[in-house]
Amino acid sequence: MLTSIAKLLLAPVLLKQGRTVRKTTPRLPEPDGDREGHITGISDLPILRVLILGDSAGAGVGVPTQEQALSGQLIQQLQRAFPGRELTWCLWAKNGDTTAMALTKLHLREAQEFDVVVTSLGVNDVTGNVAPYRFRRQQQALIDLLRERFGARHIILTAVPPMHLFPALPQPLRWFLGRQASRLTKELDTIAAVNDGCEVLDVSFPVEPGVMAEDGFHPGEKGYPLWAEAVTRKIIEAKL
Numbered sequence: 001m002l003t004s005i006a007k008l009l010l011a012p013v014l015l016k017q018g019r020t021v022r023k024t025t026p027r028l029p030e031p032d033g034d035r036e037g038h039i040t041g042i043s044d045l046p047i048l049r050v051l052i053l054g055d056s057a058g059a060g061v062g063v064p065t066q067e068q069a070l071s072g073q074l075i076q077q078l079q080r081a082f083p084g085r086e087l088t089w090c091l092w093a094k095n096g097d098t099t100a101m102a103l104t105k106l107h108l109r110e111a112q113e114f115d116v117v118v119t120s121l122g123v124n125d126v127t128g129n130v131a132p133y134r135f136r137r138q139q140q141a142l143i144d145l146l147r148e149r150f151g152a153r154h155i156i157l158t159a160v161p162p163m164h165l166f167p168a169l170p171q172p173l174r175w176f177l178g179r180q181a182s183r184l185t186k187e188l189d190t191i192a193a194v195n196d197g198c199e200v201l202d203v204s205f206p207v208e209p210g211v212m213a214e215d216g217f218h219p220g221e222k223g224y225p226l227w228a229e230a231v232t233r234k235i236i237e238a239k240l
Helices: 002-024 070-081 099-107 123-127 132-150 173-193 223-238
Strands: 036-039 048-054 087-093 116-120 154-158 198-201
Touching (some): 036 070, 048 099, 070 116, 070 223, 116 223, 154 173, 173 198, 198 223
Parallel strands (some): 048 087, 116 154
Antiparallel strands (some): 036 087
16 A cells, blocks of 8 residues: 555656666676586486576676576586586576566477576566566466476575665665565565475675676676575475
8 A cells, every 4th residue: 555655646756767767777788608508417316407587687687697697606506516416407587577578488488397497587577567466476377387388396486686775776766666576575475385396585695886786786796696505505405
């Protein structure tokens, strides 16, 4: 209720600030590098098949190469956690994607098997003013598809970032988007509670230079390793 009232009362200010942020925020490219790979194993452990699915953060915006981004950092940490284990990985993420867009693209992919899926979705749903109930339905549809068509054994839903702390956002826009982000993360919590093998990962790294990219929106060179470390811990705990 409070968010709806604030949206109505602050609409002119929020719209003006939103336009200004879009004009003044640096547009960082997606990093260069491989988006899939295979690492031959020598251990007796079964192959671990990993998918990263999502938006610009999942795609690694904020660093120059995929090796420094979530995908590269995650594979490096998994190799340290499971020495000699065979790994395959795919990165299906695109700058600007909402949950609905990721779901549509996923329907177009050929079926294959993944043991663990890490999602990074929600920021564009916030900025696109997607209603919480719609976000919940779309996320559930995404989980269902990952289970049925891609055999996902474990799904890690990355929480929507704390946008009320994003330095690139002025007030009251920062407060408003932060409220929306919190609401969508609560929807993720609700979804995870009713889906076995599904959990929400809240990556609580400091929103400061170096950890964040220069645009003030994405993880930076120090942020992606922290995210990858948190994901790795979840995979270890899941005993995949």
